[in-house]
Amino acid sequence: MSRLGLIYDIKRFSVNDGPGIRTTVFFKGCPLACWWCHNPESRSNEVERATLIRKLGDNEFCQQETIGKSVSIEEVMHEIVKDSVFYETSAGGVTFSGGEPLFQPEFLAGLAEACRSEGIHTCLDTSGYCSPGLFRDLIPKIDLFLYDLKILDREKHIHYVGYPNDDILYNLQQLDDTGGDYIIRVPVVPGVNEDRASMLSLLSYLKSFSNRGKEIHFLPYHALARHKFRYLGIGDKMEGTLAVDQQVLINLAGEFEQYGYKVKIGG
Numbered sequence: 001m002s003r004l005g006l007i008y009d010i011k012r013f014s015v016n017d018g019p020g021i022r023t024t025v026f027f028k029g030c031p032l033a034c035w036w037c038h039n040p041e042s043r044s045n046e047v048e049r050a051t052l053i054r055k056l057g058d059n060e061f062c063q064q065e066t067i068g069k070s071v072s073i074e075e076v077m078h079e080i081v082k083d084s085v086f087y088e089t090s091a092g093g094v095t096f097s098g099g100e101p102l103f104q105p106e107f108l109a110g111l112a113e114a115c116r117s118e119g120i121h122t123c124l125d126t127s128g129y130c131s132p133g134l135f136r137d138l139i140p141k142i143d144l145f146l147y148d149l150k151i152l153d154r155e156k157h158i159h160y161v162g163y164p165n166d167d168i169l170y171n172l173q174q175l176d177d178t179g180g181d182y183i184i185r186v187p188v189v190p191g192v193n194e195d196r197a198s199m200l201s202l203l204s205y206l207k208s209f210s211n212r213g214k215e216i217h218f219l220p221y222h223a224l225a226r227h228k229f230r231y232l233g234i235g236d237k238m239e240g241t242l243a244v245d246q247q248v249l250i251n252l253a254g255e256f257e258q259y260g261y262k263v264k265i266g267g
Contacts, residue, residue: 005111007068008027008042008069010025013086024096028047031129032161036189036192038224040225043099046068048068081118091121094121096111116141121144123143123146132167139178145181146183148187152165152169160189185219186219188249199252214260215264220243220265
């Protein structure tokens with residue numbers, strides 16, 4: 001099992017990445033290329049150098065930033081356990097996010113096992129994009145999955161994400177079949193999947209699952225990552241896209257609540 005992994009941040013006192021107060025470990029590297037990616041600095045699985053333009057009054061200056069660092073399981077756990085008291089008092093824990101943590105499966109498994117030995121609750125924020133065998137082996141190591149479902153239509157998924165969604169859907173079925181605990185998270189993106197037909201198709205699909213928690217989060221598209229695309233030199237395919245209309249989100253929540261879902265708008 002690999003004792004080293006590549007991360008780009010550890011965020012403390014997070015309240016949007018699972019229940020309670022959490023520490024979120026951001027893995028670096030993702031095989032997907034979602035047009036609306038909020039963390040484009042996580043895409044590359046290598047340490048990067050980027051030039052940021054900072055402003056001080058009327059003056060601008062350039063600042064070099066290193067994105068990503070190689071760390072051991074022990075180093076990450078040293079940071080995680082510092083906040084154990086907050087996990088205990090809030091029913092929180094640790095969330096593995098990214099990027100895509102499944103892109104570093106051995107490092108992810110090692111961290112999950114280390115957290116379990118410390119009695120720390122774990123969440124995995126994931127697209128579910130990996131081989132079914134690898135995913136099946138990881139299911140019992142994670143307490144709660146935050147499972148992103150972006151687009152059901154296979155061809156649209158290829159167009160907007162870069163790859164087909166066959167394994168993603170299969171792995172969700174595996175997770176449901178084994179009784180794993182999970183929350184569905186859906187990025188709601190104008191012009192991509194916010195239309196009523198797409199969302200009703202999603203509802204029809206999810207109704208076939210057991211999903212004991214029956215919880216779904218709608219994550220509205222926002223343009224806060226545009227400056228990241230610029231300093232990373234990545235083209236922003238969503239340029240000019242406006243935020244999702246709030247009424248659209250309210251209507252979506254109402255549709256799903258009619259079928260017993262606990263709905264949250266936002267992470």
